Every structure is written in structure tokens, then in C-alpha cells.
Amino acid sequence: xxxxxxxxxxxxxxxxxxxxxxxxxxxxxxxxxxxxxxxxxxxxxxxxxxxxxxxxxxxxxxxxxxxxxxxxxxxxxxxxxxxxxxxxxxxxxxxxxxxxxxxxxxxxxxxxxxxxxxxxxxxxxxxxxxxxxxxxxxxxxxxxxxxxxxxxxxxxxxxxxxxxxxxxxxxxxxxxxxxxxxxxxxxxx
Amino acid sequence: xxxxxxxxxxxxxxxxxxxxxxxxxxxxxxxxxxxxxxxxxxxxxxxxxxxxxxxxxxxxxxxxxxxxxxxxxx
Numbered sequence: 001x002x003x004x005x006x007x008x009x010x011x012x013x014x015x016x017x018x019x020x021x022x023x024x025x026x027x028x029x030x031x032x033x034x035x036x037x038x039x040x041x042x043x044x045x046x047x048x049x050x051x052x053x054x055x056x057x058x059x060x061x062x063x064x065x066x067x068x069x070x071x072x073x074x075x076x077x078x079x080x081x082x083x084x085x086x087x088x089x090x091x092x093x094x095x096x097x098x099x100x101x102x103x104x105x106x107x108x109x110x111x112x113x114x115x116x117x118x119x120x121x122x123x124x125x126x127x128x129x130x131x132x133x134x135x136x137x138x139x140x141x142x143x144x145x146x147x148x149x150x151x152x153x154x155x156x157x158x159x160x161x162x163x164x165x166x167x168x169x170x171x172x173x174x175x176x177x178x179x180x181x182x183x184x185x186x187x188x189x
Numbered sequence: 190x191x192x193x194x195x196x197x198x199x200x201x202x203x204x205x206x207x208x209x210x211x212x213x214x215x216x217x218x219x220x221x222x223x224x225x226x227x228x229x230x231x232x233x234x235x236x237x238x239x240x241x242x243x244x245x246x247x248x249x250x251x252x253x254x255x256x257x258x259x260x261x262x263x
Contacts, residue, residue: 095195095196111238121242175236175239
């Protein structure tokens with residue numbers, strides 16, 4: 001294997017992590033990564049550093065992942081019914097009868113500006129992977145694939161209201177998970 | 190009072206703002222509430238931290254990343 005090929009193969013797990021998170025299906029994720037590797041090997045080129053190579057590969061992967069979402073359109077577009085449908089996600093936060101917080105939200109510090117950001121990203125990924133599958137896909141279509149609301153609604157045949165409700169729930173769940181795992185961890189130091 | 194919102198309402202608005210534009214009345218109510226409330230600005234900081242770190246996460250261009258394993262924590 002050439003150095004280029006070795007580098008690509010070594011990054012498969014890295015790519016798989018994103019593909020799994022977005023597709024929430026191991027077989028689809030593995031296919032998308034294989035296709036990415038094949039496409040990358042077909043046009044060898046050199047990069048100044050590993051970070052640029054990763055960016056290039058992730059760019060290819062995103063196209064393959066969008067193809068997979070389209071291909072499995074039927075399975076992806078149905079919002080599965082969970083307990084989440086009836087529950088108000090704000091209930092996860094305790095409010096008094098008059099609408100005040102029972103306990104003030106925690107100070108998370110500035111994880112995005114600190115060396116601890118890698119740790120924060122790991123928790124962020126773990127929390128995103130715990131979202132209900134269809135909600136997680138929607139959320140990452142927005143936050144990782146960076147599709148517009150219009151594009152997501154079109155791909156998944158959702159109404160804008162439906163999309164916003166799901167994104168709203170996903171964000172509240174993610175916040176709750178981070179409060180639990182990031183803040184508890186940070187305050188235990 | 191049209192601009193009188195509870196923390197519960199405000200928390201919902203702060204999350205909604207990540208995905209859609211708020212109407213004028215909501216924006217004004219939000220601003221007025223933030224001035225008198227201690228808890229909601231903390232909630233807002235959490236939401237902004239999420240926004241900023243998601244942006245960094247998706248671009249993944251942190252300096253440690255170029256050295257190798259930093260981006261695949263377990």
C-alpha cells in the first residue's frame with residue numbers, strides 16, 4: 001500500500017463514527033464509509049497534514065451519507081412513535097408552579113474555548129447518539145450535514161412545524177444530557 | 190401583560206430561537222425578562238455554549254486534531 005492508501009484506511013474508524021451518528025444504522029454507515037474510501041482511493045492526492053486529509057474525506061462522506069438517506073428514504077422519513085411524542089421535553093427541567101426554575105441552570109464554563117473541548121465533544125457525541133433515532137438523524141442533518149430546514153423537510157417530507165418540534169426536543173434532550181454528564185464531571189474535579 | 194413571561198416560557202423561546210426567527214413580541218418579552226431574571230441568562234449561556242461547540246465539532250479544526258487521535262475519544 002502507498003502512504004496515501006495507508007492514511008485513508010487508518011481513518012476509516014474516524015469516518016465510521018460520523019456515519020453511524022448520522023445514519024443510526026451500522027450497515028448503512030459501513031457502506032457509506034466503504035464508498036467514501038473507494039472514491040478517495042480513486043483520486044489520490046497529497047495533503048499538507050492529516051487534518052486537511054480528514055476534512056477532504058469528511059466532505060466525501062457527507063455526500064455518501066446524503067445518498068444513503070435518500071436511498072433509505074422510506075425507513076428514514078417515518079418518525080417512530082416514542083414516549084417523547086406525548087411528553088413535554090421541558091418537563092425534564094424542574095419549574096415551580098409559577099414558572100420559575102426550581103434550581104438555576106448550571107454554569108458550564110467555556111468548554112468550547114478550553115483544552116477540555118475534546119472531552120466535551122466526546123460527551124456531545126455520546127449524548128447525540130442517545131437521541132431517539134429519527135430525532136437524532138434530523139438533528140444531525142441540521143448540525144452536521146448543515147442542510148437547511150427546507151431541504152430537510154423536502155428530504156423527509158415533514159412540515160416545518162413538525163421539524164421544529166423535533167429539533168426543539170432534540171436540543172432540550174441534548175442540554176439535559178450535557179448538564180448531567182459535562183457539568184457533573186466538571187464540578188467533580 | 191403581553192410581555193410578561195415565565196422562566197418556563199423563556200426557556201422554550203431560547204431553544205426555539207436556535208431553529209427559527211422569533212416574532213417581535215417574543216423578542217421584546219425575552220429581552221425584558223433577561224434583565225430581571227438571574228436563572229434564564231444562565232440557561233441562555235448553556236444554549237449558546239451548545240451552539241458554539243456544535244459549530245466547532247462539525248468543523249473539527251482544533252489544533253490537537255492534526256496530531257491524530259484527539260478527534261476520536263472514547
